[in-house]
Amino acid sequence: MKKINIVLFGTGNVGSKLVDQLLEARESLRQKEGVELNLPVIANSTRAYFQKENQQPSWEADLNTLGVSYKLEDILEYVKKQGYENLIAVDATASEEFVDKYFHLIEAGFHIVAANKVANTRSSKFYGSLRQKLQEHNRFFFYETNVGAGLPIVETLRNFHRSNERVTRVRGVFSGSLSYIFNTYCEEDKAFSEILAEAGEKGFTEPDPRVDLSGKDVARKLLILGRELGLEKEFEEITIQDLVPAHLNGESSLKNFQEKKEELNPFFLNLKQNLEQDEVIRHVGELDVTRGTLEVKLVKEKKASAFGALKHADSSFEIYAESYGERPLVIQGAGAGAAVTARGVVSDILQLAEKL
Ligand SMILES: NC(=O)c1ccc[n+]([C@@H]2O[C@H](COP(=O)([O-])OP(=O)(O)OC[C@H]3O[C@@H](n4cnc5c(N)ncnc54)[C@H](O)[C@@H]3O)[C@@H](O)[C@H]2O)c1
Ligand SMILES: N[C@@H](CCO)C(=O)O
Numbered sequence: 001m002k003k004i005n006i007v008l009f010g011t012g013n014v015g016s017k018l019v020d021q022l023l024e025a026r027e028s029l030r031q032k033e034g035v036e037l038n039l040p041v042i043a044n045s046t047r048a049y050f051q052k053e054n055q056q057p058s059w060e061a062d063l064n065t066l067g068v069s070y071k072l073e074d075i076l077e078y079v080k081k082q083g084y085e086n087l088i089a090v091d092a093t094a095s096e097e098f099v100d101k102y103f104h105l106i107e108a109g110f111h112i113v114a115a116n117k118v119a120n121t122r123s124s125k126f127y128g129s130l131r132q133k134l135q136e137h138n139r140f141f142f143y144e145t146n147v148g149a150g151l152p153i154v155e156t157l158r159n160f161h162r163s164n165e166r167v168t169r170v171r172g173v174f175s176g177s178l179s180y181i182f183n184t185y186c187e188e189d190k191a192f193s194e195i196l197a198e199a200g201e202k203g204f205t206e207p208d209p210r211v212d213l214s215g216k217d218v219a220r221k222l223l224i225l226g227r228e229l230g231l232e233k234e235f236e237e238i239t240i241q242d243l244v245p246a247h248l249n250g251e252s253s254l255k256n257f258q259e260k261k262e263e264l265n266p267f268f269l270n271l272k273q274n275l276e277q278d279e280v281i282r283h284v285g286e287l288d289v290t291r292g293t294l295e296v297k298l299v300k301e302k303k304a305s306a307f308g309a310l311k312h313a314d315s316s317f318e319i320y321a322e323s324y325g326e327r328p329l330v331i332q333g334a335g336a337g338a339a340v341t342a343r344g345v346v347s348d349i350l351q352l353a354e355k356l
Pocket of ligand 1: 095116336341
């Protein structure tokens, strides 16, 4: 039996669904694949729960009641003392700072699986040094859910690139939350702020929805794909249409933004009122590999077009590549949501486990 030991950081929408899915899949993986998935430590931003038994039927309660405040070193010491091998750290946080800890984790023998996009969208220098550290310690880094949640986008582009297929352009509705927001807003007679709140309640938005609305989340996804294709770009080079008014942006608190989100309504109502009958608003990202440009913007689309016809929180990625000519390869489906994202993380964990 191959034993895999997963230390989870982040128990929000994605992290908590991930624990449920791992515990559910445990027995069948043991029987069918000879893989035993253990979760020796589950941590959020303030507490860590150090597992005593193999089963964790009430992990949420245990984290709350038996969880202790911790430092990363406590976890590293614990796994070392227990003699755990095949260690995978799962980053299900949205933390800008946590990614600095990847280096310590790698040195301590961890492989990394990340839903968090930050590590792949810092400077090229950081991107390169992380990969160098992984190589030095012979560790793996999987992050399929960074783009398109559970959809196989990163893998598809990486395989194209490796096989010398020339990808010229990727155009898409990259954001599941903004897809939900604009699909619903253009169909229903509700205030923009109300739909924004719904998208948050459904677990589609980032913990701070301004990361979506500002275009930053889609810009990150474009950069991640661009880098997979060998483009050496920095985040600052991306052209981004920011939908958050300056007085509510990241400089002010999230609470302030939530309290004043109705102030967004006139701008979006004006956009909606200026649509033709057969048009809708869509939020798109465009990566032009040939020209080396990355752009995030709102566009008007015909209702009958591919992007115009999207529903719910679906994303759609059109990948233009030499062998495919004028007709792109299209990957479409749920672009956000805890269940699909957690499933993508499980899939990354299993692919990584196969290599161990
Ligand atoms: N929600 C989606 O559909 C989706 C899809 C793909 C990727 N993601 C990514 O998954 C990540 C998690 O999203 P979410 O919706 O679950 O967020 P969330 O806010 O619901 O959960 C974040 C969790 O991270 C924990 N955390 C924060 N800083 C931490 C730290 N330094 N150490 C340990 N834990 C820390 C918080 O306590 C919380 O438990 C984000 O990076 C997001 O971009 C989300
Ligand atoms: N907030 C992100 C989650 C998936 O990365 C989105 O809406 O697409």
